[in-house]
Amino acid sequence: xxxxxxxxxxxxxxxxxxxxxxxxxxxxxxxxxxxxxxxxxxxxxxxxxxxxxxxxxxxxxxxxxxxxxxxxxxxxxxxxxxxxxxxxxxxxxxxxxxxxxxxxxxxxxxxxxxxxxxxxxxxxxxxxxxxxxxxxxxxxxxxxxxxxxxxxxxxxxxxxxxxxxxxxxxxxxxxxx
Amino acid sequence: xxxxxxxxxxxxxxxxxxxxxxxxxxxxxxxxxxxxxxxxxxxxxxxxxxxxxxxxxxxxxxxxxxxxxxxxxxxxxxxxxxxxxxxxxxxxxxxxxxxxxxxxxxxxxxxxxxxxxxxxxxxxxxxx
Numbered sequence: 001x002x003x004x005x006x007x008x009x010x011x012x013x014x015x016x017x018x019x020x021x022x023x024x025x026x027x028x029x030x031x032x033x034x035x036x037x038x039x040x041x042x043x044x045x046x047x048x049x050x051x052x053x054x055x056x057x058x059x060x061x062x063x064x065x066x067x068x069x070x071x072x073x074x075x076x077x078x079x080x081x082x083x084x085x086x087x088x089x090x091x092x093x094x095x096x097x098x099x100x101x102x103x104x105x106x107x108x109x110x111x112x113x114x115x116x117x118x119x120x121x122x123x124x125x126x127x128x129x130x131x132x133x134x135x136x137x138x139x140x141x142x143x144x145x146x147x148x149x150x151x152x153x154x155x156x157x158x159x160x161x162x163x164x165x166x167x168x169x170x171x172x173x174x175x176x177x
Numbered sequence: 178x179x180x181x182x183x184x185x186x187x188x189x190x191x192x193x194x195x196x197x198x199x200x201x202x203x204x205x206x207x208x209x210x211x212x213x214x215x216x217x218x219x220x221x222x223x224x225x226x227x228x229x230x231x232x233x234x235x236x237x238x239x240x241x242x243x244x245x246x247x248x249x250x251x252x253x254x255x256x257x258x259x260x261x262x263x264x265x266x267x268x269x270x271x272x273x274x275x276x277x278x279x280x281x282x283x284x285x286x287x288x289x290x291x292x293x294x295x296x297x298x299x300x301x302x303x304x305x
Contacts, residue, residue: 076289079261083268084247084285088260092253095293099256155261 008063077116077156088154090114097123100149106130106138108169120159121150128169139163185244185280194279196241200234203248203286206274207237207267212258217251217291245284246275253292264288 025032043049076087094112101110108128115122123146129135143161150158185192207213216236238249248271254263268286275283 079264081261081265081268083265083272083283084287086261086264086268086288086290088290089292092260092290092292095295096256099293099295153258153260155259 005066008059008066011059012063075114075116077121077154079155088156093121093150093154096150096153097125097146100146101125101127101142103145104138104142106133107142117159120157122160122162123147123150123158125161125163126166127163128167129165131168135165139165194281196239197234199239199241199246199248199275199279199281200237202275202278203239203250203271204233204235204237206270207250207252208233210263210266210270212255212263213252213267214255214294214296215253217253217289242284245282247285247287248275248283249287249289251289251291253294254290256293256295260290264290 022036075090077090077093079086079088093114097112097114098110101107101112106129108130111126113124113126115124125142125146127142129138142163146161147158150156185194204216208216218232218235236251240247240249250267250271252263252267254260267288271286272283275281
């Protein structure tokens with residue numbers, strides 16, 4: 001369960017508990033009518049409480065949307081074999097790509113995204129390059145290693161390996177200064 | 178989910194085999210294949226394992242028809258293997274094991290590769 005779902009459920013439980021306490025208390029004729037009246041009196045005519053109302057409404061809309069929303073299926077490469085389907089999840093392919101990419105020595109902090117296109121898999125790589133290296137050479141090697149490894153391991157066609165070198169690895173740069 | 182995977186009518190009565198039994202047979206057969214490091218069983222399987230219950234049917238889902246079954250297996254493979262080869266072996270072995278042990282017909286064995294494990298790779302690298 002994700003953290004926001006957990007928080008929403010806790011909030012929902014608190015609201016329900018408050019409703020239950022008020023309803024139960026009223027039904028059992030506990031003497032808190034005066035307290036209720038004064039509470040409502042405090043809120044009456046004060047515009048800042050509309051903010052709270054809007055917030056609660058937003059929470060309600062969030063609950064409603066998350067209840068209606070259909071969860072996305074796990075993305076995977078699907079191959080049809082004689083005895084049934086073979087599905088390789090994108091998460092598994094991402095792990096493979098990350099591992100294979102680290103075979104290239106001059107690369108750090110690799111992030112991987114995968115997309116399935118008509119003509120094959122497109123792999124997006126984002127990484128840091130080591131300083132004083134020829135980046136086109138390194139990226140070309142990276143593309144080759146990743147393509148070859150993924151095609152070999154999954155028997156799926158890799159159409160493109162797009163690489164973005166978004167910075168130069170920092171720790172060595174600092175030492176040079 | 179019905180409890181029975183298949184009914185095998187005989188002269189003396191029906192033989193019913195629970196889905197759990199088919200799942201265990203398939204799970205054990207899949208785990209024996211070289212290149213499979215574990216089954217990916219989701220939250221329920223993970224909790225059962227934490228409680229100390231070794232579940233052989235973890236990661237295996239069985240859908241039962243009349244006398245046919247469809248098996249869904251979720252696995253984690255070892256880094257370095259050719260995934261389709263491992264998957265084919267699983268399909269064959271599971272089909273063979275379930276069919277020979279239960280007499281039910283296995284229509285399909287769907288293999289879901291959910292992750293890659295690097296445990297052995299690390300030790301190899303350390304040895305180098």
